[in-house]
Amino acid sequence: MQENSNEVMVELIKIRKFYPPDVKALKDVSLSVAKGELLFLTGLSGAGKTSLLRLLYRVEHPDRGLVEIDGMDIGRLSGKKMQILRRRIGIVYQNFKLLSKQSVARNIALPMEITGRQKSFIRKRTRDLLERLGLEDKINTKAGDLSRGEQQRVAVARSLCNNPNLVLADEPTGNLDAENSDRVMDLFNEHRDQGATILIATHDSRIYGLGKHRVVVLANGHIIGAGIKRDPSPSNEDRPQ
Ligand SMILES: Nc1ncnc2c1ncn2[C@@H]1O[C@H](COP(=O)(O)OP(=O)(O)O)[C@@H](O)[C@H]1O
Numbered sequence: 001m002q003e004n005s006n007e008v009m010v011e012l013i014k015i016r017k018f019y020p021p022d023v024k025a026l027k028d029v030s031l032s033v034a035k036g037e038l039l040f041l042t043g044l045s046g047a048g049k050t051s052l053l054r055l056l057y058r059v060e061h062p063d064r065g066l067v068e069i070d071g072m073d074i075g076r077l078s079g080k081k082m083q084i085l086r087r088r089i090g091i092v093y094q095n096f097k098l099l100s101k102q103s104v105a106r107n108i109a110l111p112m113e114i115t116g117r118q119k120s121f122i123r124k125r126t127r128d129l130l131e132r133l134g135l136e137d138k139i140n141t142k143a144g145d146l147s148r149g150e151q152q153r154v155a156v157a158r159s160l161c162n163n164p165n166l167v168l169a170d171e172p173t174g175n176l177d178a179e180n181s182d183r184v185m186d187l188f189n190e191h192r193d194q195g196a197t198i199l200i201a202t203h204d205s206r207i208y209g210l211g212k213h214r215v216v217v218l219a220n221g222h223i224i225g226a227g228i229k230r231d232p233s234p235s236n237e238d239r240p241q
């Protein structure tokens with residue numbers, strides 16, 4: 001564990017996650033994600049993608065196995081240490097989890113206020129992210145009044161506002177057209193270029209079919225395939241392996 005801690009950001013070792021009464025979501029999953037890697041986790045609906053991400057930010061616990069982030073066994077971290085670790089993790093939830101009665105600006109500012117950023121920094125960072133995502137004119141709109149696609153982009157902006165070391169994004173382009181998916185992927189790629197580790201659960205083959213990165217396929221509680229997608233190619237030969 002220690003010797004890997006410099007290169008490995010996420011390590012899952014022989015993870016089992018069952019839900020009562022008889023859902024075997026993850027049976028025996030091992031996965032290692034390097035620091036600075038962009039990795040796509042794919043598979044059909046119900047394959048266990050969301051469960052795997054939820055184990056990583058510890059809202060779920062594995063029945064068996066080990067979850068390590070940056071060399072730390074998160075099952076053993078105190079609540080306080082986990083809270084500190086979570087501040088370095090940007091999460092895009094499958095259902096966004098925005099504060100619907102608060103403005104877009106407020107939703108994005110909140111994580112930065114919690115980490116003690118200055119007001120001027122928060123204002124600039126919020127504006128910059130919204131501009132990049134084509135939402136600059138929505139800054140004062142209540143999150144609950146936005147379309148699903150707009151809410152999804154606000155969730156992406158919020159996940160990146162604190163420049164996290166690790167981004168866990170659950171279907172982050174599920175409600176987006178091609179242009180907005182590209183905006184989201186451009187931002188994720190830039191963060192990766194700056195050293196962040198990015199883990200994206202998706203069944204949007206458009207986003208994992210382009211560029212060079214690992215694609216891991218989950219099915220029936222197992223990883224059934226992993227490959228590297230090398231070239232930007234619009235062909236449909238983009239399944240791993
Ligand atoms: N809290 C839960 N209680 C019971 N079953 C669950 C729970 N969360 C997920 N599941 C089930 O676990 C399986 C994997 O779900 P999920 O991780 O959401 O997959 P995916 O994100 O790939 O669609 C599904 O059969 C789902 O119904």
Ligand SMILES: [Mg+2]
Pocket residue numbers: 049050051094170
């Ligand atoms: Mg899911």
